[in-house]
Amino acid sequence: MIVSPHIPVLPSEVIQLAKIGNPTWILDATAGEGGHSSLLLDTFPEANLVMVDRDAVMLERAKKTMEGRGKVFPIRSNFSEIDRECLEEIGCPGLDFVLIDLGVSLYHFLHSGRGFTLKQEEPLDMRLEPQIGNRTAADIVNFSSVLELKRIFQEYGEERWALRIANQIIETRKKKKFTQNQEIVKLVESSIPRKFWPKDTHPATRIFQALRIEVNQELEHAEKGIRNLSGLLQENGIMACISFHSLEDRIVKWTFRDLQASGSFTVLTKKPLIPTDAEIRQNRASRSAKLRGIQKNVPIMCEDEES
Incomplete structure (x- = not known):
């Protein structure tokens, strides 16, 4: 929020x-x-x-x-x-x-440039303490297993399409690692059938919430x-x-x-x-x-x- x-x-x-x-x-x-x-x-x-x-x-x-x-x-x-x-x-x-x-x-969403936002292109970071050097959101999507990604999306995002999105991430990163937030936005949009998109929020909102919670514990x-x-x-x-x-x-x-x-x-x-x-x-x-x-x-x- x-x-x-x-x-x-x-x-x-x-x-x-x-x-x-x-x-x-x-x-x-x-x-x-x-x-x-x-x-x-x-x-x-x-x-x-x-x-x-x-x-x-x-x-x-x-x-x-x-x-x-x-x-x-x-x-x-x-x-x-x-x-x-x-x-x-x-x-x-x-x-x-x-x-x-x-x-x-x-x-953080409008001015930090750390990839919290869904709206503009930014590095996929999401750290609240970037000076400490914790894992970034890019690290999580690029190096976590499919089961770990599923757990993060289900547990922290309560996302019903967690496994499907996790599988898409695994397949996509075989060709190219994720570096930008908009790459995740587009992947989620293509992973969830349009008729199941939420009415009041972007379909990637829960995934971004889950990644942010995981990055910052x-x-x-x-x-x-x-x-x-x-x-x-x-x-x-x-x-x-x-x-x-x-x-x-x-x-x-x-x-x-x-x-x-x-x-x-x-x-x-x-x-x-x-x-x-x-x-x-x-x-x-x-x-x-x-x-x-x-x-x-x-x-x-x-x-x-x-x-």
Whole structure:
């Protein structure tokens, strides 16, 4: 799902959750272009804001959005790698509010030149951290087995034509390796019969989603990040997670339930909060967003029994 720049998704719902804890230390775990960061400091101008993004380009854009604002601490990192030591380095004793927005910025699709888009010719890359040297989308389609490609397309794209598309990729790459995003677009278009194309999206959308998730290990980092950051919350601290498709929402839902089962947290949203019709009209990218929240419990203090 593409998130429009500078238009934070579910703004009033995010603030509704944040106000429960009246936060002093806020962490925007996926800063993007700074939309939610700006919203949070507008609401809590005295708060300290930690902005995190794994993409150095995006973190710079977020910093520009936040120029001249109060106490802002940018950290280039995957949010799943933030730990107590990172916070201690900036003098943070613990977090009162954490926001994890699992959407992908519109910038990546329009301006990054990394092959996220379906619309223009770009290298088949899709890395959110190109400086690290992880496998690219081209590496995956050029060197994965047919069964591995099928698994990726089914598991991360929920694509019913996964095996057929995987077979087409194997046959095509025997003649020429894939290097450009449009080569995958055209292959998917030719692999799925026209009468089975989705009505509202391009037929290659699910395949591109699957490749992006596999390249960046997005679902693994989502669960790891939720668990790690939940451990950095202060008593009564709140974590809010925004997801944009069923795979992400499932991870948020079950990880929150697991944390609640431990006895240390309370799920605040029995059902996910979703955008209003008015918000969807203003920002179409919000239409599939779901927000869930969880709060760290205050420990119950028991007096020692007399011997």
